[in-house]
Amino acid sequence: MLELAESYSMAQQLTDTVKGKIIENVTANASPHRFAWYSGDPDNYRSLLKGKKIDGARSVGGQVEITANDMRIVLNDGVNIRFFEAGEKLPRKHQLHLVFDDQSSLICSVQMYGGLWVFHEGENDNPYYLIAKEKPSPLSPGFTKQYFDALYDKEQSKNLSAKAFLATEQRIPGLGNGVLQDILYNAKIHPKRKINTLNSQEIDGLYEAIVATLSRMASNGGRDTEKNLYGNKGSYITALSKYTVGKPCPVCGTLIKKEAYLGGSIYFCEGCQKNA
Secondary structure, eight states: OOOHHHHHHHHHHHHHHHTTOBEEEEEESSSOOTTEEESSOGGGHHHHHTTOBEEEEEEETTEEEEEETTEEEEEOTTEEEEEEOTTSOOOSOOSEEEEETTSOEEEEEESSOEEEEEEETTOOOOHHHHHHHHSOOTTSTTOOHHHHHHHHHSGGGTTSBHHHHHHSTTSSTTOOTTTHHHHHHHHTBOTTSBGGGOOHHHHHHHHHHHHHHHHHHHHTTSBTTSBOTTSOBOSBOOSSSTTTTTSBOTTTOOBOEEEEETTEEEEEOTTTSBOO
8 A cells, every 4th residue: 555655756757767758548437436536537648648648746645646737637645657668468357557668657556445546736625635735744844843833732642542633534644554653662652551641751752763763664765565657566664564473573572453443443562552
């Protein structure tokens, strides 16, 4: 799943790879998927995009926004994005296929769910997208300690667990259940721990862990649990993930545990991450 680290590196890869290419053909909804969401009628995507030149891409929270002249292509966190050179074998199933003037392709597919939106600049009213555009990213200078403290100080945040505080309600767009595992491990905070039990030093540490961990993930092309534009795993080696559960913590030697919590899995080290 695309989260902030992956959307950031994916946007960079897209800019490096497809910037300047002209969209020659578009196929949308070739493999109908119940949970693939489009903006308007996907049958109109070809007329909207044909002949448009790719200007670049950027991350918007856990989403990737591609600019093509006056058009925007936004792919959200459930979309797999892959680039193929001319002549490469292409996947048979996909929800969006862009063919460029050099016959290279961008193929976007959905497994569980995903949004593939094509629209004129300013026409998308999806709140998930708009909130992500408005709020500062932890990878930007605008995500200051003062800004973070304002999120923490809101009364409705006080009784939440660390996981719920970080990964729900779009408090920090793009920070989801995947990247929060290492953030909390680096901050030495258990995912179930209540935010209102943190002292000022721990709050400072949580802020620093958010910024530092996400920066490392992004600069390494995303996590090793996710694939990039070319189908390769990211170079950031996760401390807590499906790859490390049941293995000893590199800091204290305690075995990494996995539990179901708040609609997803959490990974943690009971030796380093105290729930009190």
